[in-house]
Amino acid sequence: MVDRIDRRGFLRAAGLLGAGMGLSGSTLLAAEAAKGAPHAEKLGWQLGCAAYSFNRLTFYETIDKVAALGLHAVEAFEWQRLSKQKPKVQTNATMSAADRAEAKKRLADAGVKLVACYCRRLAKEAACRKTFEFARDMGIGILVAEPPFEAYDMLGKLCDEYEVTLAVHNHPQPSRYWNPDTVVKLVQGRGQRIGACCDTGHWVRSGIDPVAALKKLEGRIRSFHLKDVAEAGVKTSPCVPWGTGKGQIEGILKEMHRQRFKGLFSIEYEPYRPGNFEKLARCVAYFDKVAADLLASS
Secondary structure: OOOOOOHHHHHHHHHHHHOOOOOOHHHHHHHHHOOOOHHHHHOOEEEEEEHHHHOOOOHHHHHHHHHHOOOOEEEEEOOOEOOOOOOOOEOOOOOOHHHHHHHHHHHHHHOOEEEEEEOOOOOOHHHHHHHHHHHHHHOOOEEEEOOOHHHHHHHHHHHHHHOOEEEEEOOOOOOOOOOHHHHHHHHOOOOOOEEEEEEHHHHHHOOOOHHHHHHHOOOOEEEEEEOEEOOOOOOOOOEEOOOOOOOOHHHHHHHHHHOOOOEEEEEOOOOOOOOHHHHHHHHHHHHHHHHHHHHHHO
């Protein structure tokens, strides 16, 4: 089909060319990344990919990109087109039963799980309930959002009812949640199904030390949008491959190892450009190398 990438063919070609037909180093790196992050899995870490890293593509195209990276988890976002054949269908609660069934099959065929979804609005109970029902139907365990402060009592009840986690995301200053202290205060006294989705790159863009922020949120971290960025304190600083910028990726992973975190790290690389796949492959390789070093030193 038009949307699909033949992952086996990709890996087979990479192996043949790498053996003696002059494959480029960047493509070899992408093939290596198709092994995923096995060392990270031994730490209890799940490395996935935020679909927003491929926001110009369809969800089905994104699934195949994620599988080609050797990853088995994807975080959707509510306004991504489902497929080229159905450009008006988006990956959210408005999907029909048939579209949901088709999406589940595409995910299963690729060996990828839909583990989280970024939601633009979680404010009114009736609309939120539809989103939570969608999450339960699709097997989504984490809803990532930036809800209004007054919605937390209602959302806490829905989290318990549907057994879904709310992970509060942060955009850069001056957004509602740019300062981790805000989330710390809001989750106090609330159930464990409410916590933080730590967008570390946005913290760095806001001039916040990400490792210090993680220490403040210890015990309430539910997932990550993990980014490395070129400059600290610059809101528009672009993403760069992990370990090459000011995002303190190694320090973040060491801190989460100290916290004994077990959970989801989603690669989020923006803005989308056609060559970003190889940069994401570098992120996968770096993540697993740090994980291997942490295992060796444990």
